[in-house]
Amino acid sequence: MWADLLDGVIFTDIAVIGAGQAGLSAGYHLRRAGLEPGSGFVMLDRSPAPGGAWQYRWPSLTLSTVNRVHDLPGLEFAQVLTDDAPDGVIAAEAVPRYYRTYEEKFDLRVRRPVTVTVVCDREPRFRIEAGETVLSARGVINATGTWEKPFIPSYPGAETFGGQQLHTKNYTRAGDFAGKHVVVVGGGISAVQLLDEISQVTSTTWVTRREPVFRDGDFGQDAGRAAVAMVEDRVRAGLPPGSVVSVTGLLLTDSLRAARDRGTLTRLPMFSSIEPDGVRWTDGSFVRADVILWATGFRSALDHLAPLRLRGHGGGIVMDGRLATRVAADHRVHLLGYGPSASTIGANRGGRAAVTELMETLGLGE
Numbered sequence: 001m002w003a004d005l006l007d008g009v010i011f012t013d014i015a016v017i018g019a020g021q022a023g024l025s026a027g028y029h030l031r032r033a034g035l036e037p038g039s040g041f042v043m044l045d046r047s048p049a050p051g052g053a054w055q056y057r058w059p060s061l062t063l064s065t066v067n068r069v070h071d072l073p074g075l076e077f078a079q080v081l082t083d084d085a086p087d088g089v090i091a092a093e094a095v096p097r098y099y100r101t102y103e104e105k106f107d108l109r110v111r112r113p114v115t116v117t118v119v120c121d122r123e124p125r126f127r128i129e130a131g132e133t134v135l136s137a138r139g140v141i142n143a144t145g146t147w148e149k150p151f152i153p154s155y156p157g158a159e160t161f162g163g164q165q166l167h168t169k170n171y172t173r174a175g176d177f178a179g180k181h182v183v184v185v186g187g188g189i190s191a192v193q194l195l196d197e198i199s200q201v202t203s204t205t206w207v208t209r210r211e212p213v214f215r216d217g218d219f220g221q222d223a224g225r226a227a228v229a230m231v232e233d234r235v236r237a238g239l240p241p242g243s244v245v246s247v248t249g250l251l252l253t254d255s256l257r258a259a260r261d262r263g264t265l266t267r268l269p270m271f272s273s274i275e276p277d278g279v280r281w282t283d284g285s286f287v288r289a290d291v292i293l294w295a296t297g298f299r300s301a302l303d304h305l306a307p308l309r310l311r312g313h314g315g316g317i318v319m320d321g322r323l324a325t326r327v328a329a330d331h332r333v334h335l336l337g338y339g340p341s342a343s344t345i346g347a348n349r350g351g352r353a354a355v356t357e358l359m360e361t362l363g364l365g366e
């Protein structure tokens with residue numbers, strides 16, 4: 001199966017790390033470009049099964065509550081959905097089913113569970129370490145997403161809190177909080193969806209850093225493009241990618257309208273400290289809390305790339321290339337699902353651009 005194996009090290013042209021939407025899109029385009037899976041390129045994924053981060057998402061997230069899962073190139077999502085009423089289908093079941101079918105159809109031969117811990121530059125090749133699996137590759141497409149890096153901001157007294165603190169990553173169902181007062185922190189889509197759900201079974205307080213902006217209809221292509229362009233500008237300048245909600249606002253669905261009518265969407269500014277039994281603001285006001293749910297997002301899971309020293313002074317990585325998937329300081333490395341390609345549609349487009357550019361850099365496929 002492995003074309004080049006020397007002293008237990010697998011030699012390949014391109015290593016793809018991660019097999020979510022971004023990694024699968026890259027795999028598809030690598031195949032189309034004529035590289036053999038398992039030898040010309042090798043895909044590694046830490047999860048035990050296909051599905052990327054979708055396999056871990058909470059059960060109440062359905063195809064009607066996600067924004068939209070865009071089709072991967074070459075196979076429509078709808079073809080894999082056998083259900084009559086796809087809207088109610090649990091995303092954590094349907095999307096992994098789609099990805100599994102996709103991997104099989106295009107014979108991508110993803111190796112899992114394989115967790116890459118370190119990528120080092122051994123010019124002219126990279127050494128990619130993943131437990132017993134060691135790869136030597138000429139180029140890297142990193143598509144490790146964000147799920148492994150939940151972000152929780154630090155507030156004084158957090159360690160003294162006597163109740164439960166959890167991040168959305170560990171959320172399963174609202175019923176777990178019945179009878180408890182829940183403080184939901186965060187102004188993104190996940191925050192408002194979970195706030196809505198939890199407020200139907202118990203009392204809640206909502207806090208966000210900025211005043212949330214709700215909009216009534218789809219934000220349309222222009223606002224969508226503006227959001228992506230803003231993130232693209234940031235990563236080209238070497239800044240951390242940032243949030244797109246500041247540009248697109250939050251869509252006021254029927255369910256959120258009902259939540260607003262119940263008074264659930266009354267938002268407070270961020271508290272300034274956490275105490276054993278609640279949270280306090282600078283003006284002295286206090287809310288008692290049993291649970292603090294941090295819906296404060298994720299960061300890119302890039303720790304294994306640390307030896308490559310890609311981060312610059314701006315705190316991010318300077319990106320270039322057609323769709324800003326290429327690391328400016330080392331054109332042999334592409335980051336997919338980072339910055340403007342951090343959406344299912346962005347991952348699709350980015351996959352194509354990354355493969356074309358990396359093949360050129362490495363002089364492959366001429």
Ligand SMILES: Cc1cc2nc3c(=O)[nH]c(=O)nc-3n(C[C@H](O)[C@H](O)[C@H](O)COP(=O)(O)OP(=O)(O)OC[C@H]3O[C@@H](n4cnc5c(N)ncnc54)[C@H](O)[C@@H]3O)c2cc1C
Binds near residue numbers: 021051069190344345
């Ligand atoms: C709650 C929620 C809802 C969302 N809804 C939408 C939506 O409706 N539409 C949309 O476009 N986007 C949505 N997104 C964003 C969405 O996650 C991305 O668009 C897309 O699915 C991410 O794909 P990805 O391949 O970049 O990452 P992931 O799906 O996270 O895949 C990364 C893969 O890399 C693997 N991996 C990670 N670290 C390593 C490692 N060190 N070694 C090996 N493998 C590793 C993981 O196991 C995983 O399989 C949502 C995000 C969240 C959190």
